[in-house]
Amino acid sequence: MRARWxxxxxxxxxxxxxxxxxxxxxxxxxxQRAQRAQHTPQRAPAPGLRPEVTVHPIAGGxxxxxxxxxxxxxxxxxxxxxxxxxxxxxxxxxxxxxxLVVNGGYFDMRMRPEGLVIAGGRTVAxxxxxxxxxxxxxxxxxxxxxxxxxxxxAMLWGVEFGMQCKPRLVVDRAVNIRSDDGHRADRTALxxxxxxxxxxxxxxxxxxxxxxxxxTLQSFAQTLQRLGCxxxxxxxxxxxxxxxxxxxxxxRVLPPxxxxxxxxxxxxxxx
Numbered sequence: 001m002r003a004r005w006x007x008x009x010x011x012x013x014x015x016x017x018x019x020x021x022x023x024x025x026x027x028x029x030x031x032q033r034a035q036r037a038q039h040t041p042q043r044a045p046a047p048g049l050r051p052e053v054t055v056h057p058i059a060g061g062x063x064x065x066x067x068x069x070x071x072x073x074x075x076x077x078x079x080x081x082x083x084x085x086x087x088x089x090x091x092x093x094x095x096x097x098x099x100l101v102v103n104g105g106y107f108d109m110r111m112r113p114e115g116l117v118i119a120g121g122r123t124v125a126x127x128x129x130x131x132x133x134x135x136x137x138x139x140x141x142x143x144x145x146x147x148x149x150x151x152x153x154a155m156l157w158g159v160e161f162g163m164q165c166k167p168r169l170v171v172d173r174a175v176n177i178r179s180d181d182g183h184r185a186d187r188t189a190l191x192x193x194x195x196x197x198x199x200x201x202x203x204x205x206x207x208x209x210x211x212x213x214x215x216t217l218q219s220f221a222q223t224l225q226r227l228g229c230x231x232x233x234x235x236x237x238x239x240x241x242x243x244x245x246x247x248x249x250x251x252r253v254l255p256p257x258x259x260x261x262x263x264x265x266x267x268x269x270x271x
Contacts, residue, residue, distance in 0.1 A: 047268040048246030049099045056204075056215070056223065058184070064206040064214045066223070067243065067254070069100055069266075071199045074141040077267040078161040080104065080119035085111050085259040090244040090251060096265045102201055102243040103188055104262035105165040106131075106236050113261050115148075115164030118156070124262075127151065133166020134233045136190050143196040145171070145231035163190070163233070163264070169221035170232035180218040186211035186241035187220050191229035200229065201266070203243050203254065211239040211257050236260065 051067040058064065081092050081101075093101045106114040113125035116135055127135070133148040138161040146155060148164055156162065168176045169189055186208075191200040204220060206213035215223065217234065224232045239258030244251060 047099050047270065048248060049266075049268070050247050051245065058213075058215060058219070062206065062213050064186070064204050067203040067205065068227070069102075069201040069203075069245065071100075071201065071266055071268075073138060073143060073197055073199050075268055076199070077269065078119075078138060079265040079267070080117055080124055080161075081263050081265055082124075083260060083263055085261060087242070087256045087259060089242055089256065089260075089263055090253050092263055092265060093244045093246065093251060097267060098246075098265040099268045100201065100243065100245040100266040101263050102203065102266075103236055103240045103256055103260050104264050105163055107261040111261065115166075116162055117164070117262060118159055118162030121158075121160050123156075127153070127164065131164060131166060133164060134168035135162060135164045136192070136231075136233045137162045138199075141197065143192045143199055145192060145233055163235070165233055165235050167217065167234055168232070169217070169234050170225050170229045173225065173230050175218070175221045175225050177218040177221045180216050182216060184212060184214055184216055185238040186214040187217075187237040188235040188241050188243075189220065189224060189232050190235065191224055191227075191232040193228055193230050195230075200227075201243075201264075202232075203241060205241060205254055209257060211237070211241055214241075 049069050051069050054066050055063050056066055089101050108114045114128060115131045116127040117125040131148060135146040135148050135151055137144050137159045139158050145168060170176055186206055187204040189202045191202055202224060204214045240256055240260045242254050242256030244253045
């Protein structure tokens, strides 16, 4: 085969062509990356909840605001987060992408959770027979309020969420508080309606900095019964009462006035 010599002029032309082609390839790759970045779907904001807020007057000219959150259990996912005896609940809302975060049950003198707590089908804290009260469980999107004194471990089969606290405020549509002790405090309660297929979270919150100007237990129970609760369980209250929730594009917070152990998280996945 005869050798073909390349003149200096032809060599310069070939180099120019290679540079042009290479530059075009790099530009095309950059354009493709930019196009992919533009079409990368943004993370959709977590769904929120809009509470119904009503003002309830009480003796002495005071009043409290009652926040009612309505949650369809067939769409919601309930969980438990340990906030380590702090008041920081709004970070949990962001971290868990929850629609609502609300204070949970009691804790003992050693700051350990008191009473049964189940989240994601896992027992976080054991059943406490001495606590009695009630145990609200959720199984297959249906809630049930059990008597904490006659509760049997077999009732936990298949339970995804559970919370033991006291007292039971409403049982089978009837007020379960026999007398009024006159003790006023901010309150938090879980209410079941529609045969346990709907869960309402009620927060009675006063302006008192110690959380001491809310309703009495009997008055609270009567209010929830009038509002249609079929069964209702009182949670930790007073200075522990607090919540954070998403309302449209904003985060609203009723910060606890005292330290708390657990918070209940409510997630509503996109349909």
